[in-house]
Amino acid sequence: MSHDIPLITTIVAGLVLAFLFGSIAHRLKMPPLVGYLLAGIAIGPFTPGFVGDVDLAQQLAEIGVILLMFGVGLHFSLKDLLAVKGIAIPGALAQIILATLMGMAMGWLIGWPLGQGLLFGLALSVASTVVLLTALQERRLVETRRGQIAIGWLIVEDIAMVLALVLIPALSGILGGSGESLSTDALLWTLAATLGKVVAFIAAMLLVGRRLIPWTLERVAASGSRELFRLAVLAIALGFALGAAYVFGVSFALGAFFAGMILGESDLSHRAAEESLPLRDAFAVLFFVSVGMLFDPSIVVREPLLVLATVAIIVVGKSLAALAIVRAFGHPASTALTIAASLAQIGEFSFILATLGVSLGLLSQTGRDLILGGAIISILLNPLLFVVLDRLRSRKGSPHEQAHAADPAGPALPEMTGHAVLVGFGRVGHLVALALTEGAQDFVVIEDDLSVVQALRRDGVPALYGNAVAPGMMELAQVASARWLLLAIPDALEAGHVIAQARKQNPGIDIIARAHSNVERLHLEKQGANQTIMGEREIAAGMAGCVLGEALSEAGS
Numbered sequence: 001m002s003h004d005i006p007l008i009t010t011i012v013a014g015l016v017l018a019f020l021f022g023s024i025a026h027r028l029k030m031p032p033l034v035g036y037l038l039a040g041i042a043i044g045p046f047t048p049g050f051v052g053d054v055d056l057a058q059q060l061a062e063i064g065v066i067l068l069m070f071g072v073g074l075h076f077s078l079k080d081l082l083a084v085k086g087i088a089i090p091g092a093l094a095q096i097i098l099a100t101l102m103g104m105a106m107g108w109l110i111g112w113p114l115g116q117g118l119l120f121g122l123a124l125s126v127a128s129t130v131v132l133l134t135a136l137q138e139r140r141l142v143e144t145r146r147g148q149i150a151i152g153w154l155i156v157e158d159i160a161m162v163l164a165l166v167l168i169p170a171l172s173g174i175l176g177g178s179g180e181s182l183s184t185d186a187l188l189w190t191l192a193a194t195l196g197k198v199v200a201f202i203a204a205m206l207l208v209g210r211r212l213i214p215w216t217l218e219r220v221a222a223s224g225s226r227e228l229f230r231l232a233v234l235a236i237a238l239g240f241a242l243g244a245a246y247v248f249g250v251s252f253a254l255g256a257f258f259a260g261m262i263l264g265e266s267d268l269s270h271r272a273a274e275e276s277l278p279l280r281d282a283f284a285v286l287f288f289v290s291v292g293m294l295f296d297p298s299i300v301v302r303e304p305l306l307v308l309a310t311v312a313i314i315v316v317g318k319s320l321a322a323l324a325i326v327r328a329f330g331h332p333a334s335t336a337l338t339i340a341a342s343l344a345q346i347g348e349f350s351f352i353l354a355t356l357g358v359s360l361g362l363l364s365q366t367g368r369d370l371i372l373g374g375a376i377i378s379i380l381l382n383p384l385l386f387v388v389l390d391r392l393r394s395r396k397g398s399p400h401e402q403a404h405a406a407d408p409a410g411p412a413l414p415e416m417t418g419h420a421v422l423v424g425f426g427r428v429g430h431l432v433a434l435a436l437t438e439g440a441q442d443f444v445v446i447e448d449d450l451s452v453v454q455a456l457r458r459d460g461v462p463a464l465y466g467n468a469v470a471p472g473m474m475e476l477a478q479v480a481s482a483r484w485l486l487l488a489i490p491d492a493l494e495a496g497h498v499i500a501q502a503r504k505q506n507p508g509i510d511i512i513a514r515a516h517s518n519v520e521r522l523h524l525e526k527q528g529a530n531q532t533i534m535g536e537r538e539i540a541a542g543m544a545g546c547v548l549g550e551a552l553s554e555a556g557s
Contacts, residue, residue, distance in 0.1 A: 010052040011060065013043050014289040015282070022285075033134070033288050034380055040292020047297070057290035058351075063238070064283030065129055065348055066256040070237035071280055073260020074273045084145075088152030091325045095153075095343070096160055098321040099125035102313045107367075110306065115175025116367055119357040122164055123371045124313050126157045128347020129253055130287050131379055135342060135386055146338040149331075153339065158254050161349040163194050165356065172360040194249070201248035205258045209240070213259060214266040221268055230275040236263065237276060253348070287348075288379075294351065295376045299369040306366075310374035315381055319344045337392070341385040345378035346371070390471075413462050413476070419443055420484040421477045423468045423498055425452050428514060429488035433461070443486075444477045469497045480505045487513035487529075492520035496527040503528040 021035030021042075043052040103121025104114070112120070132154055141147035167190065168175075213236055220232040237256050244255025263272055300307055319340040326336035354371045357363030420436060420443040422429055429445070436443045445463040447453050456463035464476050468489075479485065485502050487495045495513050502509055513529045515521040521532040 006053040007056050009050075010043075010056050011286070013050060013052055014039060014057065014060075014286055017042055018285050018289055030383075033131075033383070036285050036288035037292040037295075037376060037379065040289040041295055041297065042292075043289075044293035044295065046295070052293060054290070054293050057286065057293055060283060061287035061290040061348075062252055064280070064285075064287040066241040066252050067234075067237055067276055067280040068130055068133055068284055069253045070241075070256040070260040071273055071276055073257040073262075074264040084149045084152040087149055087326065087329050087331065088156050091149075091322070091329065091339075092153045092156035093160065094325050095318065095321050096122075096125040096157065099313065099318050102317045106309055106313065112364075112367070113176045115172075115362050116357070116364065118175065119168065119353060119362050120367050120371065122161075123350040123353040123357075124310070124346055124374065125318070126161050126346060126349045126353075127154060127343045128345050128350075128375070128379065129154060129158070130284055131345050131347055131382055132342045134284065135382065141338065146335045149326075149335065150339050150342045153343070155254070155257065158251055158349070159198060161353070162198065162250050162254065163191070165352065167191065167194070168353075168356060168362070169360060172362055175362055197248045198250055201244055201250050201255070202258070204248075205240075205262060209259065209262050210265070213240075213263050214268070217263065217266065217268050217272065221271075226275075229271070233272045233275045234279065251349075291347070291351070291372075291375060291379070295372045296369050299366075299373050303366065303370070306370055307373050307377070310370045311377045311381075314346055314374050314378045315344045315385075319385075337389055341382070341389050344385055345382045346375045347379070350375055413444065413464070413478070416442060416444065416462075416478050417481040418483045419478070419481075420486055421446065421479055421482050421502075422486045422488060423495075424487065424489035425449070425456070425463075426488065426490075432486055432488055444482075446473060446477055467494075469494060469501065474498075474501050474505055479509065482506060482509055485509050485511045487511070487524075490514065490516065492516070492523055496523055499524065499527040499529055 017039035018036045021039045022032035023035070025032050025035035025038075040057075041047055043050055045051050045054065100118065100121035103124045104117035107113075107117025107120050132150060136147045136150060141150075216236070217229070217232055220229050223229075236259055240259035241252040241256040244250045244258075245252050248255075266272075322343050323336045323340040326339050327333070350371055354363060354368045358365065358368050420441060422432055422436070422443050423446045425433065425445050425447040429447075433443065433445065443462070445453075445456055445461060446468045447456070447463060447465065448467050453463045453465040464473065466473055468474075468477075479502050485499070487498060489495055492513075492515060499511055499513065502511065510531075511529045512531045512533065513524045515524055515532045515534050516536075517534075521534060524532050
């Protein structure tokens, strides 16, 4: 057997070290992605020991971006995208221009040619898809107004970078790199062709994809095969992303986003999101590992002042520009701060632009290292910015006020006692809520789907939007005075965290959780659950009861 297996060794080394370093980072109360980046540096070409295949790692990371954007598209409808166009389009374009000018000013101060400064500034102007979406998803902000603006802003940046990637090779001769200079007519033709491809892609997705994607998944779902359904979801995400790149010349991420957005209009969107989640998480980890592999740590020692200046543009300059733009459009400070924190980093397109610049002779190796160093440091700092933002928000009012400031739909919950707290309002949670309503038992629902929360509030049901393990959520649900905690969510690990928090606030509360296996049942009971319900066990008992009951009736007659 040949041992020349760079794909396998890169994946295995990346995931194993990401797990080890990520676990250490978690124990040190740091974001796990810090560990993922360190894992990439450890197997990169600039540190001793095993060296992974950087090119393969970049391709694996691109799959993660595709799946992540597909998942976001599932929760982001076309109506939502159009709803934020008034701020996302002008805001993103203005921020790109300002960040590019800051990069060009830095390049001019250190004696770079105009073309190198322009490319350097462009690379600093566009945020990382993975980092931004990870931060929003962790805080359940994707479906809020702030999250929609941030994602819309990101989509506009992606489209702008698609145009840049097409125009830069055509302009490389004029900007001082390799290649021939184009005439004005040729340049205008190139720009028009690029815009035409983007418009054609969007039109094709709206006219053809809107019918083809839901129709395909509905037919596969009707077959009853979960394996085929999962495969169909992955085929749609990856296939449309690749097709968009090859046929229309747009980015993989943009193609996957529109595929997910169109599928999000189908009733199968939630199931599609669940099926793609495991692979999405795994490849997102590989993205951070691949970023770490590109970084040459010696740049921090060789050019510390330039590294600091680069990070300042990304973290401070871009953030202040975004903050000022959002406030200028009349949005509240909370929205402006969220957008500013979300954009205070760079990522995938920055790496692509840097690589393209080096290949065209527009960007020096030092410029490339500064871009990568700025990306690494800004990605490390980004979670800390959100921590600061969360703390600032926590000082502005009570947990009730914070929750309803983030989501203004519905009044604050009244004081309750002896009630039940129901976590999760999926199929199981919905049935539990119906039974509680029929029994006249007061209850509060905690759900991370904003549309469900808003529907419950319209029906007069007390409901909280967010993750039950988020800080302050147990206080909002008034667990300290509750009689029962009912966990209808399928994730046993998350349920275990909820149980532990609830026990601290109310040691005497009765906790009932759902489990899918004996291992999950033991885990939940160890965390403090009074009772666990296993669906398979209850179904078996019900079936056996029907058979035995009928047999006893026949014997009695």
